[in-house]
Amino acid sequence: MPNAESRLDVQERRRYAVHALARTMATLTSKIPQSSRPAIISLIIGAIQRLLLILQDYSLLCVDTVAKAFTPPLYFADTLQQMDLIGVGSLPMILLTGFFIGSVMVLNTASQFQRFGAVSLTGEVVALGLVRELGPVIAGLLVTGRNGSAIASELGSMVVTEQVDAMRALGTDPVRKLVVPRVLATLIVLPLLTAIADLIGLFGAFIVSRFTLAQTASQFWNQAIQSLALGDLIQGTIKPVIFALIISTIGCFYGLRTHGGTQGVGRSTISAVVVASITVIVVDVFLSKLLLFYFAS
Amino acid sequence: MSVTTTNKAVPGEPLIRFENVSIRFGDSEVLRNVSFQAEAGETKVILGESGSGKTVLLKLAAGLLRPNSGRVMIMGHDLVDMKEVDLLDFRRHIGFVFQEGALFDSLSVAENVSFRLREESASLQEIESRVRQSLRFVEMEQSYDKFPAELSGGMRRRVSIARALIDQPPIVYYDSPTAGLDPVTSQTIITLILRLRDLNGVTSLLATHRVQDAFGLANFVFEPKSGRVLPVWEDANGRHFALTKVLVIRNAEVYFQGETTELLKSEDPYLRQFLE
Numbered sequence: 174m175p176n177a178e179s180r181l182d183v184q185e186r187r188r189y190a191v192h193a194l195a196r197t198m199a200t201l202t203s204k205i206p207q208s209s210r211p212a213i214i215s216l217i218i219g220a221i222q223r224l225l226l227i228l229q230d231y232s233l234l235c236v237d238t239v240a241k242a243f244t245p246p247l248y249f250a251d252t253l254q255q256m257d258l259i260g261v262g263s264l265p266m267i268l269l270t271g272f273f274i275g276s277v278m279v280l281n282t283a284s285q286f287q288r289f290g291a292v293s294l295t296g297e298v299v300a301l302g303l304v305r306e307l308g309p310v311i312a313g314l315l316v317t318g319r320n321g322s323a324i325a326s327e328l329g330s331m332v333v334t335e336q337v338d339a340m341r342a343l344g345t346d347p348v349r350k351l352v353v354p355r356v357l358a359t360l361i362v363l364p365l366l367t368a369i370a371d372l373i374g375l376f377g378a379f380i381v382s383r384f385t386l387a388q389t390a391s392q393f394w395n396q397a398i399q400s401l402a403l404g405d406l407i408q409g410t411i412k413p414v415i416f417a418l419i420i421s422t423i424g425c426f427y428g429l430r431t432h433g434g435t436q437g438v439g440r441s442t443i444s445a446v447v448v449a450s451i452t453v454i455v456v457d458v459f460l461s462k463l464l465l466f467y468f469a470s
Numbered sequence: 471m472s473v474t475t476t477n478k479a480v481p482g483e484p485l486i487r488f489e490n491v492s493i494r495f496g497d498s499e500v501l502r503n504v505s506f507q508a509e510a511g512e513t514k515v516i517l518g519e520s521g522s523g524k525t526v527l528l529k530l531a532a533g534l535l536r537p538n539s540g541r542v543m544i545m546g547h548d549l550v551d552m553k554e555v556d557l558l559d560f561r562r563h564i565g566f567v568f569q570e571g572a573l574f575d576s577l578s579v580a581e582n583v584s585f586r587l588r589e590e591s592a593s594l595q596e597i598e599s600r601v602r603q604s605l606r607f608v609e610m611e612q613s614y615d616k617f618p619a620e621l622s623g624g625m626r627r628r629v630s631i632a633r634a635l636i637d638q639p640p641i642v643y644y645d646s647p648t649a650g651l652d653p654v655t656s657q658t659i660i661t662l663i664l665r666l667r668d669l670n671g672v673t674s675l676l677a678t679h680r681v682q683d684a685f686g687l688a689n690f691v692f693e694p695k696s697g698r699v700l701p702v703w704e705d706a707n708g709r710h711f712a713l714t715k716v717l718v719i720r721n722a723e724v725y726f727q728g729e730t731t732e733l734l735k736s737e738d739p740y741l742r743q744f745l746e
Contacts, residue, residue: 331574338534339572343586343633344562346555 231426234348238356238422241349248354255358259320260366266315267366268373274311275374278302279381292386296396299378304401304409308371310457313416316363317449321424324355325445328428329438337429347429356421363417364410371409404468412460416453423449483546485510485641485673486531491540493526500526502722503540508675510640511713513667515684516677517744518719524677525569527719528643531675532566533557544641562586565634565642565672569649571626573618573633579605580614583633604632608662624655631662642666644676648683660686661699667713668692681744688714688730718744 278299286292328351331337337347375397382388427445431437484507491504500523508514518524529535530542533549542549544564552560573582581588583604584597592600605611608628618626627647634642644663648656660683666672668691676683693700716733718726718741726733726741733741 334570334575335568335572336574338529339566339568339574341534341558342532342561342564342566342568343589344558345585345589346558 230430231422234352234426234429235418235422237348238352238425241346242353242357246349248350251350251354252357255354256362258323259316259355259358260362263316263319263362263366264369266319267312267370270311270315271308271370271373272377274307274370275299275303275377275379276381278307278374279378280385283382283386293388293392293396295382295386296378296388296393297400300375300397300400301405303374303378304371304405306457306461308374309367309409309412309416310453312363312367312370312413313420313453313457314450316359316366316417317420317446317453320359321420321449322442322446324421324424325428325431326438326442328425329431329441332429332431333434333437352422352425352429355425356418359417359421360414363420364413367409367413402468404464408461408464408468411464412457415456415460419452419456420449423452483543484508485512485545486514486675487541487543488527488531489541489543491530491537491542493523493530493535493537499722501530501537501719504719504724505540506717506724506727508673508715509713510673511667511671513663513674513676513687513714515687515714515716516675516719517681517684517716518677518679520679522719523722524679524719525645528566528645528675528677532561532564532643562590562637563639563641565631565637565639567627567630567634567642567644567647569645570623571618571630573621573626573629575618577617578614579610579616579618579621579629582618582629583636585633586636600636601632604636605629607635607665608632609658622655624651624658627651627659628662631659631666635666638670640671640673642672642674644674644678646678647676648678648680656680656683657686661692663687664690664699665692669694684714684716684730684733688716 279295282298282302283292283295286294286298328337331340331351337351340347340350378397379388379390379393382393383390424445427441427448431441433440486508488504488506491501492499493501504527506514516524516527526535530537530549531544533542533544533552536550540550544560547560549557549560573579574585577585580598580601584592584601587597587600602611602614605614608631610625610628610632613621613625613629618629621629631644631647647659647663651659663674663676664687667674667687676687678684689702690699691702692698714730715728716726716730717724718733720740726736726738734745736742736745
């Protein structure tokens, strides 16, 4: 796989701990004679080794990206262009989805609250659900689908048509020129998109509760705003920052390790979307637990 | 290693030198103990079938890949030991023409050609004048504002050559520059390479599977006074020859290296197959 080999400096790779782990793993497994290993064990060992190597390369890309995001040269024009593509480009999708998610939340929660005569709590529940959880996750998943895939396929196409090698041959670092702007742009834009999704979701929730539950504007907004504590807003801001890192770095990682022509671009795009979506949801669980622990009060 | 030290050739050293270079991808050995050298001003034609490792050899020579063993000495500096950050600086002094051109498809022709200058924060005036000069050299000035998607295969290669030449590098690598082109366009590309060799004294490696390219480069010279391409000739001052040598790769190893005249005289069945 020439492209993967060429991207990473072998000497630098060895500096990282994950590589040491992979080597330890290889040493341990090599002590078991090949003939005495059942086929299934060999398959499992092979899969674990491949997974560790992927994790190693991903960690290296993340470390490299962070290091290069704080040192010149920085590509401001490319970052702005990506902010436009990711932010402005995703806005209609975020507005529409946010509105209808807020609306459907009211319909579902109100139908349950009606059984206990607690319909007035709808605003509170919807606001908490949207700001803490649904806003960041929905915005994250939508941006994964739209931009995580776009990043992976764009970089993948550049790799298979040798544009990334051409960039290196012209003396430009592809991580600085391609990865850092995309990561920075997603980091800046996703929290903003989430805030917009939260607001428009609450607006959608208000419209539905106004017409189906006959709630007044002051009833709904008082409930919604008073239910939100500073901790909830912090949760709703930290999550999109973490999700942005996940989406953009995974998109870039799969894009840059593309091989195998146009089919390879398709495979990379699918992998980027699947892995980023699952990672966003899994990380959300642990992040929620952690943030609830800190901001429970 | 700083830019200032890496971009200077070491006196007495050949500009390009491979010493027992081997590289493998997984179980497949692509190059095994490859050794050769190219003097200043020489064009080394790397001949081989598709998949014989020609592109890998060029990428090794540019530091885009690292060998498993051996040394790759360019302008007296061992690329194998260089860090990626130093290699990026070093590559600013090497031109690389990729097989399909590898033009950035989101950038116009002018932006592609000026990519390196914009990275170096050159002034807009300087960028425009040098881009036009470079495009004029490859006779593509009329495509200044076009995008790669609007260009034919041959035009893309010419723009790629213009991009590689923008900083007037002493070394240029061409990866199958005539592959998939019609004979007339191929001849145009070979003439461009001839002009670069004979006008600018560029040292180059040219990977190709077409033996005609090797003979085109070895049997013709660009005569700066008349501005014409002439066959090599002999007069009272001696033979005016083209500084072009051939290296044939077969089964991951160097199979033949020498002058085209030696290649032509060879009775080796594999080389004859190539020639015929």
